[in-house]
Each structure stands twice: as structure tokens, then as C-alpha cells.
Amino acid sequence: MPLARSLSVTSLSGLEEWDEEFDLEDAVLFEIAWEVANKVGGIYTVIQTKARLTAEEWGENYFLVGPYVESNVRTQVELIEPTNPVLKRTIDQMNASGCKIYFGRWLIEGSPYVVLIDVGFTAWSLDRWKRELWEHCGIGVPWFDREANDAVLFGFLTAWLLGEYAAQSEESPHIVAHFHEWLAGLGLVLCRQRQLPIATIFTTHATLLGRYLCAGSVDFYNNLAQVYIKFTDIITPNGLNVKKFSAMHEFQNLHAQSKSRIQEFVRGHFYGHLDFNLDKCLFLFIAGRYEFSNKGADVFLEALARLNYLLRVNHSDVTVIAFFIMPARTNNFNVETLKGQAVRKQLWDTAQTVKERFGKKLYESLLVGQLPDVSKMLDKEDFTIMKRAIFATQRQSQPPVCTHNMLEDSSDPILSCVRRIGLFNSSSDRVKIIFHPEFLSSTSPLLPMDYEEFVRGCHLGVFPSYYEPWGYTPAECTVMGIPSISTNLSGFGCFMEEHIADPSAYGIYILDRRYKGVDESCNQLTSFLFQFCKQSRRQRIIQRNRTERLSDLLDWRYLGRFYIAARHMALAKAFPDTFIYEPEETASTAGFRYPRPASVPPSPALSRHSSPHHSEAEDNEEDERYDEELEAEKDRVNIRQPYTMPVKNKVSAVLGANGDGEGDVNGDENGDGDEVTSEKN
Incomplete structure (x- = not known):
């Protein structure tokens, strides 16, 4: 099987190989977020940097879903015809029904496919969808909240897209829908309410409730257990695409x-x-x-x-x-700040002018074979220019x-x-x-x-x-x-x-x-x-x-496996006859454990000298021999324990709720069964 179609991670030095491997030939991943090709905050960085790794794993069956923002599309997206025949029929059907859906490639690393939804084009359905949301889900939305209105439109259109894709498929595909934050989360609610045969994942990166409680000097962390409605299943740390330099x-x-x-x-x-x-x-x-x-x-x-x-x-x-x-x-x-930069530039120009005049006189003196008379190198005009520059730097007020x-x-x-x-x-x-x-x-x-x-x-x-x-x-x-x-x-x-x-x-x-x-x-x-x-x-x-x-520890090559585990859980719970996920139970999170650097003394450094006399090495630190490449290699090799996938119980999930996001992995095929939760560390 091609590597891009196999759900596995090859460990790097010091990490165990992950034995779990799912066949994804018939699986499709939709990752839905308001910040797909639309930079608003940190979620954009998460999705953008993670896209290359996810595209390598899922290949042609990975689609990002986000809003259509024309100014962003012009510079970030190449619009093309859908390559997936089922998705093409889905988009054509929705466009024929009064929607406006675009398909293209996001011009970032990995070049993932994107499905962009014009939420404003279907604003005529807002009142009807709000009423449906209240009648079927008991969720009320403020009338004049632009952000909430966009979330309603985006959520209904996303659920429509997923349902239409499942209906257009000749065979029952294994669909995974990954929703980021509440702006996209309404689509998950509708998928469950409509009982779509989809494995769902929800990731929250921060909460308004958490922000306001912490800002309000509430004892948030000691009362966290009373705030939590549901616990998470897995912590998904955020990574970066690390580009190492060839030389340190x-x-x-x-x-x-x-x-x-x-x-x-x-x-x-x-x-x-x-x-x-x-x-x-x-x-x-x-x-x-x-x-x-x-x-x-x-x-x-x-x-x-x-x-x-x-x-x-x-x-x-x-x-x-x-x-x-x-x-x-x-x-x-x-104004004072701008003036400071102007004064600095003026001083630089003055120094360059005096330097040129000084250099010309020095050159003429050397041409005739004489050492220059330093007292004559700067004339009265030069001193006048420099004095003016010095007076310009004086001010009474503080910076x-x-x-x-x-x-x-x-x-x-x-x-x-x-x-x-x-x-x-x-x-x-x-x-x-x-x-x-x-x-x-x-x-x-x-x-x-x-x-x-x-x-x-x-x-x-x-x-x-x-x-x-x-x-x-x-x-x-x-x-x-x-x-x-x-x-x-x-x-x-x-x-x-x-x-x-x-x-x-x-x-x-x-x-x-x-x-x-x-x-x-x-x-x-x-x-x-x-x-x-x-x-x-x-x-x-x-x-x-x-x-x-x-930096290796923060690379998506390491941290991407947590997202893979979340998708494992979702597939196994939604399609138990096809996928089985049984991670090993661990008492705590084990990981890529860096020891103390080899160049650091094993005991705390003293604030005083070990002898009453200074050594030459202490007097001149630059003469001390230090091979950074050798020390780095020692630290890389000396890894204390291998990496294993963590599985936290509910109590530890609450106490460890410090992650960038918390994910619900909703795996019941009928939308009303058990739920698995996950959390980002």
C-alpha cells in the first residue's frame, strides 16, 4: 500500500514505532474550520502547518472546508475543478440548489484541496435555519450577532455538504469530519441531529468561558471540575513545521x-x-x-x-x-517616537558626510607620501555640522x-x-x-x-x-x-x-x-x-x-500522531466492524524525554568560586573549550524513555486541561451513542 494511503507514523530517533495502522483506501477526511485560507487567529497556524503532514497521510481524500473570502482567495487559493467525482457531483448539486461552493488548492506546503463556502450567498435562508435550529436542537442565536449568524450559515452548509457527499456516494464511504472551534461546531450538532453515518471529531482551541472566568479573577482552575460538562479523550498538542539549518x-x-x-x-x-x-x-x-x-x-x-x-x-x-x-x-x-527615528537617521547622514570629507583629506595626504596631521583633518565646518547634530539630540522629556x-x-x-x-x-x-x-x-x-x-x-x-x-x-x-x-x-x-x-x-x-x-x-x-x-x-x-x-520535539512529525490517534478513535467508534482501536493503557503521558544537557554540571552551580583563587579559564571565558556539536549529539542520544500514546482517564483529563484544544471524538454511527473526548496538552 502507498505510504500516503496508510495511517501510520514512522518514529524518529529515540521513539517507538507505532504499530497501529488503518487502511484508508475507502476513507475520506473533511477538516472544517472558519480559518481555512482565512487568517483570524492561532487556528490558522494550526491548520496551515499541519496540512502537509495530513495531506501525505490521506492523499487525494483529504479536504479542508472553510468560508469563501474573495480577498484571501485571490492570493492564497488556486481554483480548479474537483478531482473527486463524488465531490464534484456534490458541489454541482448544491450550486444548483442555490449555494455557491468553490473548489481549489490552498497554496501552502502540501497543497491541500479546499472546499470554500460562500456563506453570504445563502443569507436568505438564515431565518429559516435559525428556526430549525431552535425547534430541533433547542439552540437560540441572537438576531444581530454577525459572528453567530455566520456560524449558523456555515454550520448548515457544512452539514448539507457532508450529507450530500454521503448521498452521492455509490458505496458507503468511511467519512471523518473534524470540526475546529464553535464557529464550525454547529455542523457537528446537525450531523448528529440528522444521524449522518459520519465519524466526527471536535477540537476546541480556547473558550470564551475560560477567558472571561480567568480575566474576572475567578478561581477557575480549582473549580474546573464543576465547569466541565464533558471530559476530553485525547490531548492534541500543536506543532510547527520545523526547518533545520545545515549548520548550527x-x-x-x-x-x-x-x-x-x-x-x-x-x-x-x-x-x-x-x-x-x-x-x-x-x-x-x-x-x-x-x-x-x-x-x-x-x-x-x-x-x-x-x-x-x-x-x-x-x-x-x-x-x-x-x-x-x-x-x-x-x-x-x-510624534515624539517618529521624531526620534528621524533624528537617528539625520545623525547617520551627518556622520556619513563628515566621514566622506575626512576620508578625502586622508586620501590626499597619503597620495603625497605624508602622514596626515590629525589636527587638520577636521576643519571648522566639520565641527559646526557635528555640533548641530549633537544639539538636535537633546531633549528635556523622557523617552x-x-x-x-x-x-x-x-x-x-x-x-x-x-x-x-x-x-x-x-x-x-x-x-x-x-x-x-x-x-x-x-x-x-x-x-x-x-x-x-x-x-x-x-x-x-x-x-x-x-x-x-x-x-x-x-x-x-x-x-x-x-x-x-x-x-x-x-x-x-x-x-x-x-x-x-x-x-x-x-x-x-x-x-x-x-x-x-x-x-x-x-x-x-x-x-x-x-x-x-x-x-x-x-x-x-x-x-x-x-x-x-x-525544535524537533515541536515538529508535526512528532505531534501529528495525536491527531492520528483521534481519527483512529472516531473511525473505530463509528465503524466498529471495519476499524478496531485498542491503545495501551498508561498511567501517565510518556514521551520524548530530554535529559539534562551533557554540558550542564550534575549538581547546582555555586554562587561562589570553588577555590579562593581565580583560574585563567575563569578570567577569560572565551578560551574555555566547548564543542557544541558534540554536546548536542550527547543530548540527542541520551533519551530516557521511549514514546507511547497516552490514554487519560476522566480525572486526569480534568486536571490536565491545559491544552490548546480539546476534542470530542463522536463515534456513534447513529449519532446518539457513546462519545470519546480528547484534550490538547
């Missing part, structure tokens, strides 16, 4: 290039107050949707205030610049905290907290704050960098989230070799804590927000930041190498 130093070079661009922005932003050494400046950042407490911005700001105190009392020469990349309501760029004009400056949570802790970018502060209330773009006149370039240029990502079902931001940092701070309340943090013996040695710091209060968590975060500031440049380079080494 390449991503370090990218870090240096991006860091220099951030330094240029800092030179302009802090003009007139640039009294710190940029070579001893660390760039920290937090990014994501603007949820002040859920994303941990409150804890981060408090920890920065305490870090500033520690750096000052210890007379540290390290300066920390913390970036907050969170979109908020603004009306324009801050701005926010790069934009906020519409709600007085009530903004970040700015209000900055006023409380008193970090106003003064010269005496060792911690500076820059709030960029807009997503990064390479076309920005202020900080012309896209998000990936910016992350590569920073030294540490800080994500002390209180509600973070998975957390792509620290995962992206890991893949790019940038250390990060996460929490044991995030799916990513729990996953890394479970699969790495010593996460901090690899640059993955796990903040305890589950069993510690806010003040204790702030102190722990402050300790992490202060210890990071005390690292030498060479220590940070070694740590980045270790962090990048973990």
Missing part, C-alpha cells in the same frame, strides 16, 4: 542581524537619553492578544519593577528593554513608553500599571519599557520588522500566562532558538515540563502559577529574569543552541 551557527547569525535592527530602533527611541551600553542591553518581549491578566502582562510588569530594583542595588551595568507587542486602539504614531497615541490612555491597563510602578524610562532605571500597541509589520515606518525577525533579534520571550490553552508564542521562540518563560497553566509549559528533565537548562523557564499566589509568582519570575541578566554573552549563546535543539 546560522540561526545565531540571524539573531545577530535582527538584533542590530532592533538596536537601531532603540537608538532613535532613546535619543538624548542613550546613556547605556547597547552591547550590554537585553531585549525581552511579550506578544499576543491584548488580555492584560490572561496573558500575564500584569505579572510581567510587576516583575520588571522588582528586577529594576535588583539591578540598581547590585550596580549592574546590564540594561533591560521590555517590549509589549499587543494591539490596542490607537489613532496614529506618537516615551508608548509608540502610538492611545485612544484610551488614562484607562489602558498597561499604561496604568506603568504609572503605578513608576517605570518611565528615566536614566536611573535599568529597566526600560516600550509598548507597541500594534502588530509588527515590515512596512512600518517605525519598526520595519515582521514578527519572526523581531523574535529572532530578542534575547528572551516572557509569557507568564494565566489562561493559555497552548501558546504558540513560546513554541515559536523555541523553534527559532530564543529562550522563553512560560507557565504550568499553559499547554506548552506543561508539555515541555513533562518531556524535559531540566527545562531551564534548555532555556525553557516554567513559572509556577498553579500552586503559588500572584506575589510568589512575581518573585519567581523576577528571579528568572535576574539570573538571565547575570549570564555572560557566551552563556546565552550556549543556551540558545540548546533551545534550538528542542
Whole structure:
């Protein structure tokens, strides 16, 4: 059987081979989400990066279903005729009945087929479908909620598509329908209500209930058992398509290039107050949707205030610049911020002008065979130009905290907290704050960098989230070799804590927000930041190498097997005569277990020297011999235990509900039987 038609995963080094294998010749997979070829949030990243692996497994029988958005289709989708005869008859029949369905290839890795539904074209059926939803399912939908109305239209059209496909098939196909989030979940409800012979999977990536309960300072996690209506069956971690560099130093070079661009922005932003050494400046950042407490911005700001105190009392020469990349309501760029970048460019032009004049005089002096008289190399005009440039850099006000004009400056949570802790970018502060209330773009006149370039240029990502079902931001940092701070309340943090013996040695710091209060968590975060500031440049380079080494653990080649297991469960429950799924029972999740790095001492490092005298190696760290390739190979080989597929009971599923998504695998053929649930770690 061709590899693309066999449901199996080949393990990489250190992992067991998965023995389960299903014949998928007669199986069809429809993956339904509102963010198919339509970027709204993190679900788009999940589906886009996972598409290549899924397309390799299912081949021509894998179809993504999403909304038709013309602006996105023009740049992301190649419209073609359906290659599947059953699907072609299905689309033709629906188009003849008053729908508008498009078929094409999504122009991403894997080039998966997409079925795009124009929900606006069938808006005339909205009232009728809302009434049907209330009469048959008891679900009421607000009349003037645009998002809910789109979900109703999309759900009914998706259920229509699946039912029509089953009806158009000459033989009874094994259909798997995988629904992502509530915007697509109505189709699953209708499939069950109509008793379609379909294996269904539902994945939730986050919930509004969870967001509001956590933001409302409710003791959410201790009362989670009372909130859960149903438990999940399997945790499905989110992965990324990891592209490894041929040489380990390449991503370090990218870090240096991006860091220099951030330094240029800092030179302009802090003009007139640039009294710190940029070579001893660390760039920290937090990014994501603007949820002040859920994303941990409150804890981060408090920890920065305490870090500033520690750096000052210890007379540290390290300066920390913390970036907050969170979109908020603004009306324009801050004039003072734009002026800073203009002054920086003017200074650069002035320096280039003086350099050319200096170089020309030096050249003329050398031509006649004389050493130049340094006192005559710069004339009065040169000094006048330089003095004007210096006077232009002087200003009385402090460098701005926010790069934009906020519409709600007085009530903004970040700015209000900055006023409380008193970090106003003064010269005496060792911690500076820059709030960029807009997503990064390479076309920005202020900080012309896209998000990936910016992350590569920073030294540490800080994500002390209180509600973070998975957390792509620290995962992206890991893949790019940038250390990060996460929490044991995030799916990513729990996953890394479970699969790495010593996460901090690899640059993955796990903040305890589950069993510690806010003040204790702030102190722990402050300790992490202060210890990071005390690292030498060479220590940070070694740590980045270790962090990048973990990228294999986040590759879809590993994590895709959890989705495969979910489809196994759904097929086995919907079609028990054809598919059998009996995973081994395990007490806990076993996985790709990284040990402590071989280059890390086996006992905690002491804060004092082991002898009263310094050695030459201690005085000159750069002379110490360190073979990073050899150390990396030791860490890869020394895997503590093989990988097995986890099966959690209901209690552990509740306690471990930190994943990016939770999936219901509804396997009853008649739509009213047992349900299997799954959860993302």
C-alpha cells in the first residue's frame, strides 16, 4: 500500500514505532474550520502547518472546508475543478440548489484541496435555519450577532455538504469530519441531529468561558471540575513545521542581524537619553492578544519593577528593554517616537558626510607620501555640522513608553500599571519599557520588522500566562532558538515540563502559577529574569543552541500522531466492524524525554568560586573549550524513555486541561451513542 494511503507514523530517533495502522483506501477526511485560507487567529497556524503532514497521510481524500473570502482567495487559493467525482457531483448539486461552493488548492506546503463556502450567498435562508435550529436542537442565536449568524450559515452548509457527499456516494464511504472551534461546531450538532453515518471529531482551541472566568479573577482552575460538562479523550498538542539549518551557527547569525535592527530602533527611541551600553542591553518581549491578566502582562510588569530594583542595588551595568507587542486602539504614531527615528537617521547622514570629507583629506595626504596631521583633518565646518547634530539630540522629556497615541490612555491597563510602578524610562532605571500597541509589520515606518525577525533579534520571550490553552508564542521562540518563560497553566509549559528533565537548562523557564499566589509568582519570575541578566554573552549563546535543539520535539512529525490517534478513535467508534482501536493503557503521558544537557554540571552551580583563587579559564571565558556539536549529539542520544500514546482517564483529563484544544471524538454511527473526548496538552 502507498505510504500516503496508510495511517501510520514512522518514529524518529529515540521513539517507538507505532504499530497501529488503518487502511484508508475507502476513507475520506473533511477538516472544517472558519480559518481555512482565512487568517483570524492561532487556528490558522494550526491548520496551515499541519496540512502537509495530513495531506501525505490521506492523499487525494483529504479536504479542508472553510468560508469563501474573495480577498484571501485571490492570493492564497488556486481554483480548479474537483478531482473527486463524488465531490464534484456534490458541489454541482448544491450550486444548483442555490449555494455557491468553490473548489481549489490552498497554496501552502502540501497543497491541500479546499472546499470554500460562500456563506453570504445563502443569507436568505438564515431565518429559516435559525428556526430549525431552535425547534430541533433547542439552540437560540441572537438576531444581530454577525459572528453567530455566520456560524449558523456555515454550520448548515457544512452539514448539507457532508450529507450530500454521503448521498452521492455509490458505496458507503468511511467519512471523518473534524470540526475546529464553535464557529464550525454547529455542523457537528446537525450531523448528529440528522444521524449522518459520519465519524466526527471536535477540537476546541480556547473558550470564551475560560477567558472571561480567568480575566474576572475567578478561581477557575480549582473549580474546573464543576465547569466541565464533558471530559476530553485525547490531548492534541500543536506543532510547527520545523526547518533545520545545515549548520548550527546560522540561526545565531540571524539573531545577530535582527538584533542590530532592533538596536537601531532603540537608538532613535532613546535619543538624548542613550546613556547605556547597547552591547550590554537585553531585549525581552511579550506578544499576543491584548488580555492584560490572561496573558500575564500584569505579572510581567510587576516583575520588571522588582528586577529594576535588583539591578540598581547590585550596580549592574546590564540594561533591560521590555517590549509589549499587543494591539490596542490607537489613532496614529506618537510624534515624539517618529521624531526620534528621524533624528537617528539625520545623525547617520551627518556622520556619513563628515566621514566622506575626512576620508578625502586622508586620501590626499597619503597620495603625497605624508602622514596626515590629525589636527587638520577636521576643519571648522566639520565641527559646526557635528555640533548641530549633537544639539538636535537633546531633549528635556523622557523617552516615551508608548509608540502610538492611545485612544484610551488614562484607562489602558498597561499604561496604568506603568504609572503605578513608576517605570518611565528615566536614566536611573535599568529597566526600560516600550509598548507597541500594534502588530509588527515590515512596512512600518517605525519598526520595519515582521514578527519572526523581531523574535529572532530578542534575547528572551516572557509569557507568564494565566489562561493559555497552548501558546504558540513560546513554541515559536523555541523553534527559532530564543529562550522563553512560560507557565504550568499553559499547554506548552506543561508539555515541555513533562518531556524535559531540566527545562531551564534548555532555556525553557516554567513559572509556577498553579500552586503559588500572584506575589510568589512575581518573585519567581523576577528571579528568572535576574539570573538571565547575570549570564555572560557566551552563556546565552550556549543556551540558545540548546533551545534550538528542542525544535524537533515541536515538529508535526512528532505531534501529528495525536491527531492520528483521534481519527483512529472516531473511525473505530463509528465503524466498529471495519476499524478496531485498542491503545495501551498508561498511567501517565510518556514521551520524548530530554535529559539534562551533557554540558550542564550534575549538581547546582555555586554562587561562589570553588577555590579562593581565580583560574585563567575563569578570567577569560572565551578560551574555555566547548564543542557544541558534540554536546548536542550527547543530548540527542541520551533519551530516557521511549514514546507511547497516552490514554487519560476522566480525572486526569480534568486536571490536565491545559491544552490548546480539546476534542470530542463522536463515534456513534447513529449519532446518539457513546462519545470519546480528547484534550490538547
